[in-house]
Amino acid sequence: MPVLSGFVCDCSSEQDRPQMGLIAAVALITIISVSMLCVPVLRQLTRVKKSRRSSEATLSVEDVPPGYEYEVFLSFRGSDTRNNFTDCLYRRLRNAGVHVFLDNEELRVGKEIGGELLKALNKSQIYILIFSQNYATSSWCLREVAHMVECTSKSNGKKEIFPIFYDVYPDDVKLKTKLYKKAILRHKKKFGSDALKWWEGALVKVAHLKGWNLKGKGHGELIELVVGEVLCKLNARNVDVPEYWVEDHRQIEDILEKLEVDSDDVRFLGIHGIGGIGKTILAKVVFNKISSHFEGVCFLNDIRESSRHGLINMQKKLLASFVGPVIANLIKDIGDGMKWIKRVCHTKKVLIVLDDLDKQEQLKKLAGKSDWFGLGSRIIFTTRNLEVLMTQVEPSGEEFLNQPKGILAYEAHTMEYGQALQLFCKHAFRRDSHLEGYDNLTEKIVRRVGMLPLAVEVIGSFLYCQSFALGQHFDKRKLWEGMLKQLDDGPFKDVRDALMISYEGLENKQKEVFLDIACLFTTEDQTYPVIMWDDCNYHPHLAIGVLCQQSLIKIGHDNKFWMHDQVRDLGRHIMREEYPRKFSRVWIYNDAIELLERKETNQDVEVLSLTSDGCSRDIVPEELAALPNLRFLQVKGIEFIGNFENLVLKLCWLSWEVPHNKFCAENFHFVSLAVLDLSRSNIEDDWDGWRQFRMTKNLKVLDLTGCTKLMRTPDFSDFVSLEVLILSSCVKLITIDGSVAFSIGSLLVFPSRQLALPHLVAEVRREEQARSGSLLPS
Numbered sequence: 095m096p097v098l099s100g101f102v103c104d105c106s107s108e109q110d111r112p113q114m115g116l117i118a119a120v121a122l123i124t125i126i127s128v129s130m131l132c133v134p135v136l137r138q139l140t141r142v143k144k145s146r147r148s149s150e151a152t153l154s155v156e157d158v159p160p161g162y163e164y165e166v167f168l169s170f171r172g173s174d175t176r177n178n179f180t181d182c183l184y185r186r187l188r189n190a191g192v193h194v195f196l197d198n199e200e201l202r203v204g205k206e207i208g209g210e211l212l213k214a215l216n217k218s219q220i221y222i223l224i225f226s227q228n229y230a231t232s233s234w235c236l237r238e239v240a241h242m243v244e245c246t247s248k249s250n251g252k253k254e255i256f257p258i259f260y261d262v263y264p265d266d267v268k269l270k271t272k273l274y275k276k277a278i279l280r281h282k283k284k285f286g287s288d289a290l291k292w293w294e295g296a297l298v299k300v301a302h303l304k305g306w307n308l309k310g311k312g313h314g315e316l317i318e319l320v321v322g323e324v325l326c327k328l329n330a331r332n333v334d335v336p337e338y339w340v341e342d343h344r345q346i347e348d349i350l351e352k353l354e355v356d357s358d359d360v361r362f363l364g365i366h367g368i369g370g371i372g373k374t375i376l377a378k379v380v381f382n383k384i385s386s387h388f389e390g391v392c393f394l395n396d397i398r399e400s401s402r403h404g405l406i407n408m409q410k411k412l413l414a415s416f417v418g419p420v421i422a423n424l425i426k427d428i429g430d431g432m433k434w435i436k437r438v439c440h441t442k443k444v445l446i447v448l449d450d451l452d453k454q455e456q457l458k459k460l461a462g463k464s465d466w467f468g469l470g471s472r473i474i475f476t477t478r479n480l481e482v483l484m485t486q487v488e489p490s491g492e493e494f495l496n497q498p499k500g501i502l503a504y505e506a507h508t509m510e511y512g513q514a515l516q517l518f519c520k521h522a523f524r525r526d527s528h529l530e531g532y533d534n535l536t537e538k539i540v541r542r543v544g545m546l547p548l549a550v551e552v553i554g555s556f557l558y559c560q561s562f563a564l565g566q567h568f569d570k571r572k573l574w575e576g577m578l579k580q581l582d583d584g585p586f587k588d589v590r591d592a593l594m595i596s597y598e599g600l601e602n603k604q605k606e607v608f609l610d611i612a613c614l615f616t617t618e619d620q621t622y623p624v625i626m627w628d629d630c631n632y633h634p635h636l637a638i639g640v641l642c643q644q645s646l647i648k649i650g651h652d653n654k655f656w657m658h659d660q661v662r663d664l665g666r667h668i669m670r671e672e673y674p675r676k677f678s679r680v681w682i683y684n685d686a687i688e689l690l691e692r693k694e695t696n697q698d699v700e701v702l703s704l705t706s707d708g709c710s711r712d713i714v715p716e717e718l719a720a721l722p723n724l725r726f727l728q729v730k731g732i733e734f735i736g737n738f739e740n741l742v743l744k745l746c747w748l749s750w751e752v753p754h755n756k757f758c759a760e761n762f763h764f765v766s767l768a769v770l771d772l773s774r775s776n777i778e779d780d781w782d783g784w785r786q787f788r789m790t791k792n793l794k795v796l797d798l799t800g801c802t803k804l805m806r807t808p809d810f811s812d813f814v815s816l817e818v819l820i821l822s823s824c825v826k827l828i829t830i831d832g833s834v835a836f837s838i839g840s841l842l843v844f845p846s847r848q849l850a851l852p853h854l855v856a857e858v859r860r861e862e863q864a865r866s867g868s869l870l871p872s
Contacts, residue, residue: 165328166192167218169238174226179260179313183222186317189418190325215241219253220324223300225267226260230277230297233285240296254327257305258320267301269294318389331385333378333393336551338520340513342372345506346379352502353472355384360464362473364483367506368645368658369592370548373476376506377447380474388445388471390416394460398452398595405459406431412446412460413438428459436466443468448475452599454485465489478596480643508658514545521554535574542581543589544659552588553577584667585660593664596644606630607637611647612665613679614701614726616657620649621818622769625794626747629768630725690717703728705751718742725766734759751775755803757782763789773820774800788812799823807831 166187170180187194221242229235246253259267266273274297282290306316325331352363365373378393385391392415394400400408409431414422416438425431444467451457461473464487475482483501509517518540519528528536543549557577561570584590600608607627615623620638627634641647648656657665669679675698680686683706689699690713699721705728715736718724724742728749739761746768752775762783767790775798777783787793793813797820798804805826810816811833819834821827 164214164218165220166194166324167214167221167238167242168194168224169221169235169242170224171226171229171232171235174228175224175260179308179317180224182313183224183317183320185418186321187324189414189416189420190321192321192324192328216245220327221246221253221255222258222320222324223255224258224260225262227262227273228277229262230274231280233281236278236281236293236297239300240292243296243299255300255303256320256323257300257303258316259305259307259309261308263309264301264305264307268298322389326386331391332382335375335378335382338517338524338551339375340509340517340520341379342376342509342513345376346383349376349380349504350383352504353380353384353474355387355470355472358469360467360469360471360473362461362464362475362487362501363504364501365474365476365504365506366478366480366483366645368546368661369478369596370546370589370660371506371508372547373506374449375547377449377474377476381445381447384472385445387443389442389468390439391445392416393447393449395449397448397456397460398450401453401456405456408456408460409435416442416444432459432462435460436462439467439471440465441468443470445471446473448473451475451477451482452479454482457482457485457487461487463487463489478645480645508545509547509550511540511545514540514547514550517547518550518554521551522557524558531571532574535571535578538578539574539581542578542659543585546589546658546660548592549586549589549660553581553586556586581663584663584671589660590664590667593661596646597664597668599644600640603632604637604640607632607634608641608646609665609669609679610701610726611641611655611657612662613669613681614703614728615655616662617654619652619654621653622747622771622795622797623655625768625817626726629746629766629792687711690720693717693720695720695722697723699724701726704732705730715741734762736760738762747771749773752777752781752783755781757786759783759786762786765790766792768792769795769797771795771797772801773797776803777801778803779806784808791815794818796820802826805829807834810834 168180168184168187170176184194215238223239223242242255246255257267262273263271265271269275269278278290278294281293306319308316349363349365353361365376367373374395381391381393392412394408394411397408406425406428409428410419410422410425413425413431413434421434421438425434446461448457448460457475461467461475467473473487477483483503485501487501488499508514515528515536516526518536519526522536523529523532539553540550543553557570557574560573564570564573580586585593597605597608610623610627624634624638627637638647638649642649646657646661650656677689677696678698679701680689680699681701681703683704686702686704689696689702693716700723702721702724703726710731712733712735713729714734715738718738718741721742723744725744725746726749727742727745727747730751731753732750733753735758737760742764744766745764746766748764748767748769749771752772754776755778763786770787770790770793788809789812791812792815794815795818796813796816797818798807799820800823802823802825804824806829807819807821807827809831810819821830
């Protein structure tokens with residue numbers, strides 16, 4: 095929490111001060127020997143000249159810079175409350191993050207107390223007046239009250255006065271009793287009737303304000319009420335939200351519904367999602383909306399980065415939010431910090447936000463379990479790592495009635511288009527809508543970045559700054575068009591840096607799987623890639639789990655990969671610019687053609703895709719011979735011509751949309767081939783390719799989806815490893831070869847139905863027994 099400046103002044107009466115005159119030097123020595131707490135005030139008050147009574151009765155306003163240097167001004171009668179109530183209030187304000195320092199800590203020897211005191215009065219936002227028995231005996235206190243009332247009346251509601259009736263009643267301050275009335279009369283001779291009327295009017299106004307009466311309350315109870323009100327008025331509990339932001343009301347309401355602030359249970363809520371999706375902003379907005387419901391609050395920023403220097407510093411920051419830095423600095427080690435946090439918070443209703451966790455350990459060390467906190471507490475954290483959501487936060491061996499089990503989860507979503515468009519305009523145009531002539535470009539950029547809030551924000555701001563720098567005579571639309579072209583090469587740098595955090599946390603084999611998905615398999619079914627990765631020893635099930643856990647991908651209900659556009663573009667940017675083997679994956683048509691035509695040996699290439707419509711070239715053995723480490727080959731409308739014996743021995747996946755039934759290749763079989771995808775091919779029953787592929791003993795998947803000319807499947811007896819056969823949309827198919835009963839290990843898909851293998855085998859065997867030799871799909 096930011097440190098807030100404050101000011102404490104001990105208003106002692108001049109009637110208690112020694113006269114200066116010829117003994118000024120002696121008095122100065124005496125003053126220096128007094129506690130440094132009183133030095134600046136004594137020095138100033140002893141310089142007051144009796145001849146200037148008008149200036150003694152009022153405090154003239156001096157010019158000060160705009161803004162508040164001091165938030166709180168604490169006015170009290172030193173002899174009444176300095177060493178008891180005022181001292182306790184002062185320390186509690188400091189512990190709450192309000193930096194209230196006594197005069198000897200702030201005003202140094204040689205400064206005019208009037209100037210510093212006046213600056214504090216003029217700049218303070220809140221005035222706290224502690225009315226006690228002898229308050230009105232001090233002309234300094236009375237002048238302060240009058241000046242506070244004047245400043246407040248001219249502040250348009252920006253300044254407030256908080257009266258505390260320590261050991262007096264409001265009627266005493268309203269001058270309805272003799273206590274203050276009699277004390278004020280003692281100042282008449284020195285300051286005159288006009289000054290007394292001014293002071294009396296100020297006292298009466300303040301006494302009618304809402305305040306606190308200590309009668310019937312303990313000091314601690316009253317101090318907590320005062321500090322809570324001060325923090326609320328100063329918005330000290332609020333955290334900063336970007337100036338140009340569009341609140342996503344739907345997501346905020348969903349989160350608030352999960353938190354259910356009025357419930358007395360202790361709740362943990364994890365906001366998760368990919369980098370740049372707005373998790374931190376959501377947490378900040380929610381924090382600001384509900385912070386007033388809690389006794390203590392704390393928002394810890396960027397824990398992932400900060401914890402690199404040790405979690406103990408984060409523990410100290412967390413603890414300091416509730417009890418101040420003095421006690422927080424008593425923490426000796428991590429274990430000690432955990433004990434202190436529990437000791438301080440277990441009776442308090444607290445709100446804690448832990449931003450950007452990436453490990454379970456961070457949550458365990460900072461927020462432990464639900465029994466660390468008082469009833470009604472809420473612990474919110476943001477993370478990209480779903481593993482953090484699995485942290486156990488329930489106390490072991492104990493049951494809590496109505497206590498949610500585990501951590502509640504909320505997945506942050508990309509903005510709706512309208513909100514993203516408004517956010518972009520706020521940054522790019524500093525208004526809620528686009529300028530004339532920019533509607534099409536604005537829409538394209540917002541959609542191009544997938545409505546990702548971070549991308550929308552940083553690109554909008556960049557365009558605004560660049561447009562401003564270019565001046566009025568430059569056509570800004572050229573700049574915007576250039577930005578669109580740049581986005582085709584990958585995410586904007588700031589967005590890329592944010593997303594790279596998750597990528598860099600992956601192990602090498604997990605990175606390979608991520609890059610394959612980004613370059614080839616977004617929106618694709620995971621079945622075939624998993625088989626390929628398994629043959630490549632990439633441990634696909636573990637890798638996919640980690641990618642989901644890090645919010646880099648999702649697996650939909652249809653078993654297909656999903657990846658945000660900006661994450662996909664990050665993967666492709668890595669392949670083009672940063673990957674050690676830049677050409678290991680070639681999926682852009684022109685790049686692939688150029689690579690093949692060079693016919694130069696390239697050990698780096700593992701993935702090659704040639705799927706452009708209208709392509710009519712052939713691939714010859716020399717071209718594939720130059721790519722000995724190729725493991726994935728995807729081609730469409732292309733013929734293989736020549737002898738391919740002992741080439742691309744590592745090829746694991748061949749996806750080939752065969753243009754016609756003529757087969758021109760020789761020795762076209764690959765020892766490592768696991769996936770053969772012939773979807774939408776123009777092949778027929780007598781296609782010569784079947785004879786070649788029978789030599790492929792490792793084949794696990796054969797996909798014939800959409801082969802509309804097939805009437806009969808090939809003989810499967812040589813496909814001893816086959817696990818999956820797909821015959822969907824083979825509309826002319828009437829016969830499935832009986833060898834399937836002894837070859838396939840998983841699933842077959844008919845044009846209009848799906849049959850698990852046991853049912854399929856049973857049907858095939860019944861057909862064989864009937865010696866019909868065919869199986870007709872129903």
